[in-house]
Structure formats: C-alpha cells, structure tokens
Amino acid sequence: MKPKNKFQQHILEISKRLPKITEPQKRWAYKHCFDHIGKRNAKGIITCLECGHSWQDNNSPLADAILGCKCPNCNTQLDIKTTRKRVFKEIEYFGIITTCGGFQVIRYFYISVYRKAGEQARYSCSEVVQRWLSPNGKEATIARLRGMSIMYYDLWNFGSKLEIRPYHRAHDIEPIHFYPRQRVIPEVRRNGFNGEYHDIHPLALFRSILTDNKAETLLKTGQTNLLRYIIRYSAKDINPYWNSIRICMRNGYIIEDGSIWCDYIDQLNFFGKDTNSPKYVCPDNLHKQHDLYMKKKEAYIERQQLEEKRQKARENEAKFKELKAKFFGISFTDGTIQVRVLESVNEFMEEGRAMHHCVFNGEYYLKENSLILSATIDGKRIETIEISLKTLKVVQSRGVCNKNTEYHDQIINLVNKNRRLIRKRMAA
Ligand SMILES: [Zn+2]
Numbered sequence: 265m266k267p268k269n270k271f272q273q274h275i276l277e278i279s280k281r282l283p284k285i286t287e288p289q290k291r292w293a294y295k296h297c298f299d300h301i302g303k304r305n306a307k308g309i310i311t312c313l314e315c316g317h318s319w320q321d322n323n324s325p326l327a328d329a330i331l332g333c334k335c336p337n338c339n340t341q342l343d344i345k346t347t348r349k350r351v352f353k354e355i356e357y358f359g360i361i362t363t364c365g366g367f368q369v370i371r372y373f374y375i376s377v378y379r380k381a382g383e384q385a386r387y388s389c390s391e392v393v394q395r396w397l398s399p400n401g402k403e404a405t406i407a408r409l410r411g412m413s414i415m416y417y418d419l420w421n422f423g424s425k426l427e428i429r430p431y432h433r434a435h436d437i438e439p440i441h442f443y444p445r446q447r448v449i450p451e452v453r454r455n456g457f458n459g460e461y462h463d464i465h466p467l468a469l470f471r472s473i474l475t476d477n478k479a480e481t482l483l484k485t486g487q488t489n490l491l492r493y494i495i496r497y498s499a500k501d502i503n504p505y506w507n508s509i510r511i512c513m514r515n516g517y518i519i520e521d522g523s524i525w526c527d528y529i530d531q532l533n534f535f536g537k538d539t540n541s542p543k544y545v546c547p548d549n550l551h552k553q554h555d556l557y558m559k560k561k562e563a564y565i566e567r568q569q570l571e572e573k574r575q576k577a578r579e580n581e582a583k584f585k586e587l588k589a590k591f592f593g594i595s596f597t598d599g600t601i602q603v604r605v606l607e608s609v610n611e612f613m614e615e616g617r618a619m620h621h622c623v624f625n626g627e628y629y630l631k632e633n634s635l636i637l638s639a640t641i642d643g644k645r646i647e648t649i650e651i652s653l654k655t656l657k658v659v660q661s662r663g664v665c666n667k668n669t670e671y672h673d674q675i676i677n678l679v680n681k682n683r684r685l686i687r688k689r690m691a692a
Contacts, residue, residue: 265428272428275396275404278365279426285360285373285389289443293358294387297440298377301352302335302342304328313352313379314340352379358389359439361446361466368397368449368474370467372437374420392420393435395467399451401475404428405435438465456483464488468495478502485513493522505529508545517546524554531557573624577609584609584629590689591635596682601646601675603639603682612636615648620665623648634659635686639675646671649679653690656683 267273301313304321310333311318317337321328321344328344335342355376362369372393378386394406409424410432429435448457448470455473462469472479472495482491487509494502502509508529512519519525528550529539535557537544547553588605595604606612609629615638616624628636628650637649639661646669649661658676663669 265430267428271398271402272404275367276406276428278367279394279396279406282362282364282369282371282394285371285391289360290387290389292443293373293375293389293441294377297356297358297375298354299343300340301379302328302333302344303349303381304344304346305348306346310342310344311381312338312340312342313381314338314342314385316382316384318382350381353377357437357439359437359442359466361442361448363447363449366399366449368399368452368470370395370397372439390420390422391426393437394426395435397467397470397474399449399474401471403431403471405431407435410434442466455480460488462488462492464492464495478506481513482509487513487519490519490522490525493526497523500526508539511540511542511545515542515546517542520550524550528554528557531561534561573613574610577613577624580609580627580629587630587632588635591686594637594685594689596678596685598674598678601639601641601671601678603637603649603675603678606636606638611638615645618645619648619663621648621662637679639671639678641671647675649675651679651683651686653686656686 267276302310303313304310304325308321308325309318310321310328312335315335315338317335319336321333323331323333325344325346329346332341332343334340353376355374358373358375360371360373362371371391372395373389374392375387375389377388390408392408396404396406405428406426407429408426409421409429411419411421446459451474452470457469457473469483472491473483479491479494482488482494490509494500505526509519511517528547529545531554532539532544539545588607591605592607593605595602597603606615606629609624612624612629615636616622623636628634633653635651635653637651638645639647639649647661647663650659651657652659658679661668661672661675661679663672
C-alpha cells in the first residue's frame with residue numbers, strides 16, 4: 265500500500281534506516297524462544313536435534329524427563345522426549361524494542377525451527393510487522409501482507425514487502441520474548457517508563473503514557489495495577505474515579521487490584537459513602553471490604569425485591585377478595601394434616617417464599633378458576649394444592665421446590681373427601 269499522507273511517507277522513508285536483525289540477536293532468539301529437544305529411543309540412544317549428534321544414555325527415562333541433559337557435542341541443554349516422532353516443527357514470535365529517527369519502534373519477527381533426527385536444526389527468521397509511535401503517540405504500521413487463509417489470520421506472505429498497511433488485529437502480536445537490550449525514546453522515559461513493563465504489552469504501555477497524562481501519572485506514582493486494568497479494559501472510563509485515585513496517591517496508598525478497587529468505589533457510591541475520604545477509598549484490606557459491600561448490596565437488592573412484591577400484594581388484595589372471599593374459612597383435617605384456603609395475597613407471597621415455587625410469582629391469586637390451599641403438619645408447610653373450580657379436581661399439589669412429599673397421596677385423598685365444602689360455598 266502506498267503511504268496516504270506525509271506522516272506515513274516520512275515513516276516509510278526512515279524505516280529504511282532500521283538495521284537488519286543481527287546474528288547475536290537471532291542466536292539469542294533461537295536459544296530462548298524454543299525448547300531444545302533430545303530425542304530418546306527405546307534403547308536409550310539420545311539424538312540431539314540441534315546438532316544431530318547421538319550417544320548412549322545411562323540415566324533412567326524418568327530422570328531424563330525431569331532433569332533433561334546436556335549434549336556432549338554442542339553443549340545445548342536439552343529436554344528429553346522419548347518418542348518415535350522424527351520431525352519437529354515450531355513457530356514463535358520474537359520482538360525487538362528500538363528507536364529510529366525520533367520514533368519508538370517495536371519490531372516483530374516470525375521465527376521457526378525445523379528439526380529432524382540426525383540432521384542439524386534449521387532455523388529461520390523474518391520480520392513481519394513494525395509498529396511505529398511518534399513522541400505524541402501518533403501511530404503507523406509497517407507490515408508484510410497476510411496470506412489469504414480463512415483459518416489463520418497470521419499466515420504471512422513472505423514474498424510481500426514491508427510496507428505501510430492499514431491496522432489489522434493480526435498486527436497485535438504478543439511475542440514469546442522481547443530482546444533484552446532495548447532502546448526507548450526520551451519522551452517514553454520522561455513520562456515514567458523505567459524499564460519495567462508491569463505485565464503490560466510494551467506497545468500499549470508506551471501508547472498510553474504518550475497520549476494520556478492520567479496514565480503517565482499512574483505509572484509515575486506506582487499505581488501500576490490500576491494502570492494495567494485500565495489498559496486491558498480499554499472501555500473502562502477512569503474519569504469518574506479520578507478524585508478517589510488522587511486521594512490514594514496523596515495518602516501513599518497503592519491499589520493492589522484495579523478491577524476490585526473500581527468495583528468497590530462503585531459500591532461506596534451506591535451507598536452514598538464519601539469517596540473523597542481516605543477512610544473509605546484506602547482500605548487496609550481491599551478484598552475484605554469489597555466482599556462486605558458486595559453482600560450488603562445483595563441484601564439491599566433482596567429487600568428491594570421483597571418490597572416490590574409486598575407492594576404488588578397490596579395492590580391485588582381487593583381484587584383477590586372479590587374473587588375468592590366466599591371460600592375463606594374452609595379448612596379440614598384428617599388428624600395429621602391440616603388443609604386450609606389461603607386468604608390473602610400476602611399469604612400467597614409467604615407460601616411462595618417458604619416453598620420456593622411460583623404460587624405468588626405466577627399470580628395464582630388472580631386466576632378465576634383456581635383455588636389455592638395450603639397443607640401443613642403442626643404448622644409446618646408440606647404441600648401447596650391447586651383445585652380447579654370448574655371440575656373441583658386437584659390440578660396440582662407440590663412441596664418445596666415443586667417436589668412431591670411422602671404425604672402427597674394422603675393430601676390428595678383428604679382434599680377429594682372434602683370437595684363438598686367447596687361446592688357448598690360455590691352454590692351460596
Ligand atoms: Zn548437540
């Protein structure tokens with residue numbers, strides 16, 4: 265792709281000054297980015313897949329598997345694998361952090377190794393992506409073309425040139441290692457970078473401290489857990505928390521977990537606590553305080569829901585009475601089980617809550633053709649019964665969580681025997 269503007273043109277121009285990856289850099293990458301394999305066969309002969317040398321091994325296979333061993337020929341520390349596999353192929357990404365013409369540059373190399381028993385390992389390395397950052401955070405990407413594959417978006421076309429390309433997620437590479445000798449532009453250092461990445465991708469860290477002075481402040485004051493959280497969840501707006509964050513910084517309080525702390529500040533706001541007070545925003549035990557408020561909020565929501573239900577019950581009480589008052593007072597027993605008609609919507613609510621079924625939420629109190637009764641033994645609820653007012657038959661009788669109890673048949677018999685009590689009221 266041709267550069268579209270002066271900025272891209274300039275970057276393409278100076279990118280030609282970047283030196284090729286050096287032999288020591290390649291050697292370092294090959295050594296650290298891959299496991300090195302010694303292939304052990306059933307007779308205990310080990311073949312070094314780095315140099316092709318083989319020798320008789322005297323250790324047990326288990327000791328080899330745990331300790332590995334050193335090749336007596338090329339001196340490479342080897343992982344010993346007992347296998348009949350002959351060919352081993354691996355690919356990785358390797359990164360170099362450097363500068364060029366006043367820009368911060370992160371270079372990504374696609375490296376691969378092909379190993380075959382009895383042969384010297386063959387390594388290869390090809391630069392595929394460069395991410396360029398100006399001192400004020402303006403970005404450009406230079407990359408090879410990607411191959412046309414539906415399955416693999418990072419299949420590179422190695423015949424294509426390194427050119428200015430529009431951003432694609434394939435350019436967001438997480439290499440297994442960055443080369444330890446690194447160069448950064450003075451602006452990155454000025455904005456707080458001291459060589460530590462705090463488990464943040466270098467590009468994301470540089471970009472944030474070059475473009476966002478809040479990120480710069482967090483890095484400089486050691487609030488790296490919060491910074492990492494904000495960078496990883498780029499949708500998180502930090503502005504509503506900024507006053508509380510400043511209280512933390514003023515009090516030398518380091519936030520140990522960004523996500524939990526932001527959540528905790530939300531909870532404080534919910535309960536109207538002072539989020540400018542160090543007493544609240546700098547807790548000694550963040551996780552404990554967070555859990556405490558979480559439980560508090562759950563209890564609050566539960567109370568809220570209960571209140572809504574009570575309100576609903578109150579609203580429906582009159583309508584329910586109009587429909588079912590003529591059945592109030594019906595109750596009967598066989599000496600063990602007491603059965604009685606529920607006489608208020610509030611009772612439906614209590615029954616539903618105690619029995620964990622939907623007699624209240626399903627609004628059974630408003631169903632014209634159904635009558636609900638509760639069966640108890642010594643005051644303890646056993647099952648809830650629905651009778652059809654059309655047929656006077658038991659439609660359902662259910663215990664806790666809709667399960668039948670051992671009294672199920674006994675309850676149904678008892679209800680059937682007393683159907684006339686209901687029929688009488690209907691006639692009245
Ligand atoms: Zn060797």
